[in-house]
Amino acid sequence: MKRKIFLGSIFIIVGIGLLLQQIGFWDFGQVISTWWPLILIAVGVGNLFADSDSKTLGIILILLGAWFQMRELNIITHSIIRYFWPLLIIAIGISILLPRGSRNLDYKFSGKETTEDLVDNITLFSGVKTRNISKNFRGGSLTAIFGGIDMDLKDANISSGNASLNITVAFGGIDISVPPGWKVVVKGIPIFGGWSNKTNNINYVNLEGPVLTINCFVIFGGVDVKN
Known part of the structure; x- marks a missing residue:
């Protein structure tokens, strides 16, 4: 905000x-x-x-x-x-x-934890790392302009069956981690940029389970989705 x-x-x-x-x-x-x-x-x-x-x-x-x-x-x-x-x-x-104190060798989460069902994150010339543990995650919007967002959704749950994220990236990047059971659909408009869907359920057509749809507008940046 x-x-x-x-x-x-x-x-x-x-x-x-x-x-x-x-x-x-x-x-x-x-x-x-x-x-x-x-x-x-x-x-x-x-x-x-x-x-x-x-x-x-x-x-x-x-x-x-x-x-x-x-x-x-x-x-x-x-x-x-x-x-x-x-x-x-x-x-x-x-x-x-120089070594950075924010790098944790035990890979423990060191960012901000939230339970929001609808997220609304904007980064401008900066970076943010969050973990969402909502039990009724519905999506929201992520915007990174000359910055980055690292969002951990591995402990979140989509109880309604579907969630939608609208992502805007300009000269930055967004990384999203999702649970193995989620099906992820990524679509949108890349301009000198792109996205990568590295989740296990890329072939989602014949699979059951919650679906996360990501709508991207990426210019000189990237979006990476993985388990």
Whole structure:
């Protein structure tokens, strides 16, 4: 819900800014061209306070936003800017090599547990890991924009026989784990992306049991469904 409020607020602010430009209050394009790095900083701060497995992305976004903002305000000179990308690549490499506390060697679940029958998850420049143990799971919607969602449904149950998930992925990825007895149907529109159904009951036509239908819209991303 917090992410939906944040994303909706961004659209409202941009809309108000464009409206004020139309009535001659200011040049919104000039404001955006100068202060756009504050958006990166705001998203990074939001990531630090979100239920996410890692805060690394939030810190990176804040640093990127601060760097670009200082450049727009001419606080950083051109001679310093040329060192930015090499230093960023080095930092990413160090981040990959460093051990992460969120990796559990005993494979115990370390995310958020929920009993919602209908899910509504949105990730924006971040990641979230959840386990749903609903006894009457009916589906819902998952949206990952420049981020990822890892949803564990292995302990959930579809009592009504059918459930439907609407998935939107843009420059991100969504992983879904389902019980072995579920039949999974994946369909939708891929644009420079795709999905993978690795469940046991891919040939679901002559099988009995609950059915999970996943409707995907994927652009520059991927969806992975497995047992």
